[in-house]
Amino acid sequence: MGGSLTFAEADDRLWQEYEQLAARSYGHRIEDLTLLRERADFRVGLKDGKVVAGGMGLLVPQYFGGSAVLSACLGAGCVAPEERGGRLAYHMVNERVRALQEQGAVLSTVWTSSNGYARHMGWEAVTRVFAWSVATDDLKNSFPSESAEIDIAHGLCDEARDMQRALAGQWNGAVQRPHWWSEWKTQKSNLTWYRFSRAKQTVGLLSFAMAKRHPRGTNIVVYDFWAADQDVATSMLAFLGRNNSRAESVQFRRAALPPYPTLLHHLHRHRLTADAWHPWMLRILDARQAIRLRGWPKDLEMELPIEIELPDRHSASRRVLKMSGGAAELEPSQREATVSLTRGQFAVWYAGGYRSASSARMSGVRSTCDKALASLIRATTDHEPWLADHF
Structure with missing residues (x-):
């Protein structure tokens, strides 16, 4: 626990040490550290020249009241197990925030299960967060068909990205995604994208991955669900329901399903399952x-x-x-x-x-x-x- 503590922006050598430390700390490799090497701000804590803590920060805008506000979004923070208990995490987080605030951040957001610790440092949970699961048969029965006016196509395009940003501006906290954001998520989670169009204009965007189900079969895991209106949302749910021959359920990953009542008001049999997840927390810098x-x-x-x-x-x-x-x-x-x-x-x-x-x-x-x-x-x-x- 002894030794002098210093902080530094991670160069290639320090980043490699931090990546190894993160894998040891979390018990598995953190893929984002590699995928975001050129995009994120990486800071490390050192004792006697050895990396003992670190974290990643993304400097991206978040929408509040329809306007984009620059935010320090923190992730992949860790402290060497042998160094825990000495307030090293507290000092490491402050250093990460300081560096991003100097680059213009006025807010900071974290996803963390250590809510009490984050609250002590000034973050607070904004809203409840749930993951939802519904049987594909129930979706098919409740949303029997897509709107005849809506066309479905596979893949992303610039127009779909622009539409997603426009819809994100209708919520508080949604990220104004940089141009590389979707490619990062696609590569990380093996996502498949579908866009929904009306009169040749993109009005919906859906992404999901197929997950193996124990002991056999698959489930659909939804990551993105962006709909311009209720007609589009019901068409997207109908599209998901038509996968009932291949997938037993559709699982909306935590916070993936927008907090509007489309499912509540349309399911014929309300057999929807909710799992509470740790919330995102906001701090005003x-x-x-x-x-x-x-x-x-x-x-x-x-x-x-x-x-x-x-x-x-x-x-x-x-x-x-x-x-x-x-x-x-x-x-x-x-x-x-x-x-x-x-x-x-x-x-x-x-x-x-x-x-x-x-x-x-x-x-x-x-x-x-x-x-x-x-x-x-x-x-x-x-x-x-x-x-x-x-x-």
Whole structure:
């Protein structure tokens, strides 16, 4: 446990050591480290010149309120098993975030099962995350046929990528995928893509992989489900149901199925199975810039004194949130706060995770005025939180 600790951006030698450490730490090889070698920011922690910790970061925009906000998306973090318990993970994560913040990130997102640890460092879970499984026979019976107006074609194209980005902007947290994103996911998970078109315009995008089922047979595992409207969504589900002769079930990978009620309102027999997964968590790195860059309702006018807990957890910062004409600013203030939030609650609110003032209160958000709290919540509920991508 002794020795001096330093941090560095991983060159080829350090990256190879980190890759070996990650395989030892996780118990298996982490394929993303190779696939994203030229795309991601790799940082390592060293003791006496030896790599003992590391992590990967993707600097990509995420949509909030319809606007793209640059985010530090963290993945593949690890600490050597013999070095655990000495707060090395805490220092390594801070170094990874610092490096990406210097490159422009104002937010940070993680998928992690260590929710308490991430929460201690300022991240908070925005929404519940589920994986869903439904029998292909049930899909076929509930969605018997595709719309005659919709054509189906195999493969990706630039128009389909553009459509996916446009639909992603309708959700809070969805990644604005760079040009290489789909190729990375296809290579990693052996995905097959189908696009759905109406009047020669792409209106739906579906990707899935075939997984072996024990002791025999296969299941379909859906990774992407992007539909422009309900008619397209039902056609995509009908298409999946027509695989019933080859696959017993369709499994929507965690968060792959958008949080709208198409299945709920159409299944003839509701035998849908849900598995809860660890959630994605959001942290605001620069509150002022995050507010400025986000999209806001154009019809909402507001000047609200708020208080946000500072990272040391023993003090708070008074601000005034000013909103007008679809733009907003967060400025220092000495006024008594009407609404008080922890930094985690601020992140959840920012992402639209509180769908009502009641849910915010039950999370511990404090307010001296019910109307002010309701207005604050309304500011972020135009879009629901949904992050389908994993990293």
